[in-house]
Amino acid sequence: MNKESDQQTLSQQIRLEEIRLLYGGTPFSYTAAITIAIIIYLVLDGHVASQLNLDIWLATILGVMLIRSLDSFLFSRQSIESQKQQHWRTRFFYGTGIAGFCWGLLPWLGYSPEVEYFAFIIVCLVGVISGSLSTLSYRWETMALFLLPASLMLVFRLLLEGQTFSNATSVVLGVFIFFSMSAGKRVFNNTQQNIRLRIEADNRERAIELMHQKQALHLQNTPLAIIEFDIDFTISEWNKAAEDIFGYSREEALGENIMRLILTRDSSSEAERLWERLLNYEAIIGTVIENKTRGGGSITCEWFITPLTGDNNQIVGIAAMALDITEKRQNELAILKSKEEAVKANQAKSDFLSSMSHELRTPLNAILGFTQLLKYEKTLSEKQQSHVAEISSAGNLLLELVNQILDLARIEKGHLQLSIEKVNLSDVFTECRSMILPLAEKNHLKVNIETSIDGYVTADYTRLKQVMLNLLSNAIKYNVKNGSVSLKVKQHDRGIVRISIIDTGIGISKEQLKEIFQPFNRLNAACNIEGTGIGLSISKQLIEMMQGTIGVSSVINEGSEFWIELDGSLARPDSTGEEAVDDDTPGDLKVNGNGRRILVAEDNPTNQTLILNQLEALGYKADLVANGKEALKQMTDTDYQLLITDCNMPLIDGYRLARTIRERGNHDLPIIALTADAFPEKKNDCLSAGMNDQITKPVDLDTLRGTLEKYLS
């Protein structure tokens, strides 16, 4: 399409050029024609058959010449656009035809009976015809229109004579016409070709010039510094952007050594390496170099450098473009720095949270441990028992907070490991039901949990239970009197199981729903319901770690539905019955110690008292030492059936103590670690030091009893 329109434009240009050349030749050819006509008239004057006819001929030819001259004058005054119009060609063609006819009239109107004068007419006409070829051959048709009437009318006149001489002359003239026409055609073809070539060359030149102009404009306005230098590093090109970036004007920079001008000392070795690559004809793309400016400032530039080669493929210079990226670099560095700082701050926060929760465990151990002992004290009044219950509940809430903070910190640090497996829904539901029933009863709520479910989900058993207990206890806490809590499960989508916990409670507003999974977001903090505000945030992170999703829908004053979606299936027929509800009423604690002695290694005085009291309450006899060194000594004097040891103690800690006992060949003594760290890694440390088990502080009496029975039975 483009090629076609290019061709069209080219032929238009050629036609314009033709008509301009045709009209352009008229001043000379018309002057010559008028002169020749007058001379012919003067020569023939008095020698013609009819003087009147000769006068008419002269008047006619001069009239035609005059009109044509006027036409030429008008053409020369036109704009290029109007010269392109077709009517100028038509007018010129008509004019030429008429002029040819007028010259053809000469042998008829200017006929001379004297042979030499008639021969003169022939010579003059042949001359005029020959002369016209040079000015009319720009267009083949114009040549024919002039030449044919002028020559053929002469030929006819000669044939009319009917003499040998005139017949012969007419034949010669015929041959002359034929050769003139074919010569004219050749001239026309060549002229056409020349015009075409010249126009094409002109067009090319104009396009190149336009391109140069555009390039110059681009070079001038681009934000890229464009620099050229030869192999001696002498600058030969320096655009406006180079002036702006490096501070040197074009005049100052041209002829200077580029290395000295803008290269910093620190970058010189890098520049040498780049130079080596350029000498190997390698283009350099996007290399970042530190440069200096006229004012001595340091800037960072990104360079694109190409070697320029000469005729014999020798490198003759270098073309380089540079972009000032100082600001971009600084921004990137600032972003990187603030990112690092944010990561550090987050790390510090997580460290702080985990160490704080660890530190809190030691005093909590004493509070919860002694409270639990007090619960079994028969001498306390009812009022005192209720105070003890308050302390126990507050302590447990604090412990829950500590555990949750610890979880949050571990999730954020990426330290929380999950063990993903197929979890039997019936098992989790049964356990959860039995754990929340007492709370629900206390709040007078109906609990609908179907525990015989055939199905499984892909999850971490303990953590799924943790999430469900959190959702269930929320459904109880944020419920209304005589309300209900239901647990429903359904195959939501192919391979996805949805567990829903539905309550008839106070509900959550639309605005609050948006931020419900944010940590420390206690929407109902004002209504005196105990809570920490991080349970849902942990639940969300845990479920996402199990590749599941958690969500909520709620209507204020009607209730809420919290749901979890996990990979799984309800198709597996596998169900267990419901578990009996745990009774929290304190009974008889004492077990039959059978005189078995326990050694306790603990350095903290409060914890010492607590563990001794706990062991006594459970019916065990125990000796106490304050560190590992004392424990080793004590064990040489007395035979013990079990060792309970704190992990962090002075002189010899719990780990070294266990390791030494095992190294001395005592592999039978059960060693139980007491640790304030709830991390599973800690348990591994204990086991690899040679201990048998680990109890996490705060020490729960039931856990302690269970563990001791396990190792002493």
Ligand code: ADP
């Ligand atoms: P909390 O320890 O405060 O219960 P969560 O993270 O478990 O912390 O819950 C965050 C907040 O979301 C709660 O303080 C409560 O305002 C709101 N919430 C959670 N579950 C429910 C529910 N079932 N009904 C109404 N509000 C709820």
